[in-house]
Amino acid sequence: MNTHTTSITSRTAGLLGEVLRPGDAGYDQARALWNGAVDRRPAFIVRCRSTREVAAAVRFAADNGLLLAVKGGGHSIPGWSVCEGGLVIDLSPMKAVHVDAQRLIATAEPGLLLQEYDAATQAHGLASPGGEISHTGVAGLTLGGGLGWLSRKHGLACDNLIEAEVVLADGAIVVANERDNAELFWALRGGGGNFGVVTRFSFRLHPVAPMYAGFVMYPAAQAPEVLAHYEQLTRSAPDELSLMTALVSAPPAPFVPPALHFQPVIGIAACYVGPVEEGQQVLQGVRSFGQPAVDTFGVQPYTAIQQWFDAGVPHGLHYHCRSEWLDPLDSDALDALAQAAADRTSPLSQVLVRHMGGATSRVDPTATAFRFRSVRHILTVAAAWEPGDERAEVHRQWCRDAWNRLRRGRRAAAT
Ligand SMILES: Cc1cc2nc3c(=O)[nH]c(=O)nc-3n(C[C@H](O)[C@H](O)[C@H](O)COP(=O)(O)OP(=O)(O)OC[C@H]3O[C@@H](n4cnc5c(N)ncnc54)[C@H](O)[C@@H]3O)c2cc1C
Numbered sequence: 092m093n094t095h096t097t098s099i100t101s102r103t104a105g106l107l108g109e110v111l112r113p114g115d116a117g118y119d120q121a122r123a124l125w126n127g128a129v130d131r132r133p134a135f136i137v138r139c140r141s142t143r144e145v146a147a148a149v150r151f152a153a154d155n156g157l158l159l160a161v162k163g164g165g166h167s168i169p170g171w172s173v174c175e176g177g178l179v180i181d182l183s184p185m186k187a188v189h190v191d192a193q194r195l196i197a198t199a200e201p202g203l204l205l206q207e208y209d210a211a212t213q214a215h216g217l218a219s220p221g222g223e224i225s226h227t228g229v230a231g232l233t234l235g236g237g238l239g240w241l242s243r244k245h246g247l248a249c250d251n252l253i254e255a256e257v258v259l260a261d262g263a264i265v266v267a268n269e270r271d272n273a274e275l276f277w278a279l280r281g282g283g284g285n286f287g288v289v290t291r292f293s294f295r296l297h298p299v300a301p302m303y304a305g306f307v308m309y310p311a312a313q314a315p316e317v318l319a320h321y322e323q324l325t326r327s328a329p330d331e332l333s334l335m336t337a338l339v340s341a342p343p344a345p346f347v348p349p350a351l352h353f354q355p356v357i358g359i360a361a362c363y364v365g366p367v368e369e370g371q372q373v374l375q376g377v378r379s380f381g382q383p384a385v386d387t388f389g390v391q392p393y394t395a396i397q398q399w400f401d402a403g404v405p406h407g408l409h410y411h412c413r414s415e416w417l418d419p420l421d422s423d424a425l426d427a428l429a430q431a432a433a434d435r436t437s438p439l440s441q442v443l444v445r446h447m448g449g450a451t452s453r454v455d456p457t458a459t460a461f462r463f464r465s466v467r468h469i470l471t472v473a474a475a476w477e478p479g480d481e482r483a484e485v486h487r488q489w490c491r492d493a494w495n496r497l498r499r500g501r502r503a504a505a506t
Pocket of ligand 1: 288
């Protein structure tokens with residue numbers, strides 16, 4: 092904490108909401124992020140319950156020259172939602188959600204996690220696109236774009252944003268939509284959290300019934316063939332078919348044969364956002380490849396699909412992640428993916444590839460701040476390790492090396 096910050100920590104006039112300072116009960120919990128490697132100590136954490144309290148916190152930070160960070164679901168991987176010194180606006184108490192099932196619109200406050208938002212919308216048989224891990228925040232995910240199981244059919248989370256209420260840097264409260272504050276509305280859809288504090292989101296909803304969905308898993312030795320199969324499936328995938336492949340360690344789950352527990356595996360996960368009978372037919376193409384050691388396919392509610400992989404990326408581990416758009420996914424890229432997984436230095440680390448396209452690619456790239464509309468796949472290389480692991484730098488380096496190799500291949504392919 093710098094001297095300037097120290098001199099104002101005793102003055103909180105103008106701040107509304109619950110204010111936490113170092114040493115207060117709940118302070119450490121409120122500053123913790125999903126990524127346990129991020130350890131920052133703000134001077135103030137203001138747990139806001141309303142737009143008015145957010146506006147007061149923004150003005151307080153501006154008046155006192157304080158660095159300001161905004162925390163929604165706390166899943167910023169580099170930790171942008173908590174600052175060292177300065178003031179954190181913690182939006183987690185703001186969790187109201189209202190579903191208008193007639194007009195197909197959901198109004199959501201920015202402290203909601205996907206699992207809370209999905210539960211409220213699915214109670215009406217409706218949903219709007221989110222991500223694949225249900226403990227991620229609706230706010231940060233939407234502001235960054237937001238890609239998940241429903242995206243090839245219904246677009247990114249930000250493509251379904253109809254309106255947002257925003258507290259600007261001077262504390263003014265505005266509404267942004269296609270008509271009012273249209274430039275701000277453009278920036279909020281994929282531009283990240285840099286344009287103000289969003290205190291209310293309105294999303295377009297879609298009917299989403301239980302779907303045919305699941306995943307298959309194979310020992311990692313079969314990675315080259317399974318990756319090639321994944322790539323082949325994506326070539327002819329209809330918009331309803333959502334696919335990803337993951338190179339991970341098998342969990343000790345009841346559906347995994349004991350011999351594979353904790354062993355390196357490759358999986359293909361898929362769901363069909365459409366009629367179950369159609370899904371059964373289309374997904375036969377996924378299930379019939381080779382002899383999967385695990386096959387979980389069946390009819391599943393969207394809320395269950397959204398939570399499949401939650402336990403694989405728990406809060407508090409230390410993470411170092413890199414992402415890249417992959418296009419094309421040619422044989423060099425497939426080799427590099429298999430090699431990256433084989434070289435993992437921690438059994439908790441993961442290599443993931445998700446298929447994009449479909450509705451996400453049919454939005455004009457200039458219509459929103461999210462401009463990566465023509466990309467076919469997104470890669471995530473995620474290094475993960477237990478707190479206190481002395482090989483932390485080795486794990487980080489694995490992540491950087493794998494990512495660099497995959498990026499080099501991509502550049503070479505593009506020239
Ligand atoms: C385990 C995991 C799984 C993920 N899976 C997916 C996925 O499937 N699809 C996908 O698209 N992305 C995914 N992501 C990326 C994720 O969408 C981003 O990390 C997102 O920013 C997290 O949002 P949050 O609200 O949880 O995080 P936070 O850390 O709270 O916020 C992230 C950023 O948004 C800003 N912000 C948060 N709330 C507001 C607000 N109300 N107004 C203005 N700015 C705000 C913060 O200041 C910060 O810069 C995943 C991330 C993790 C860690």
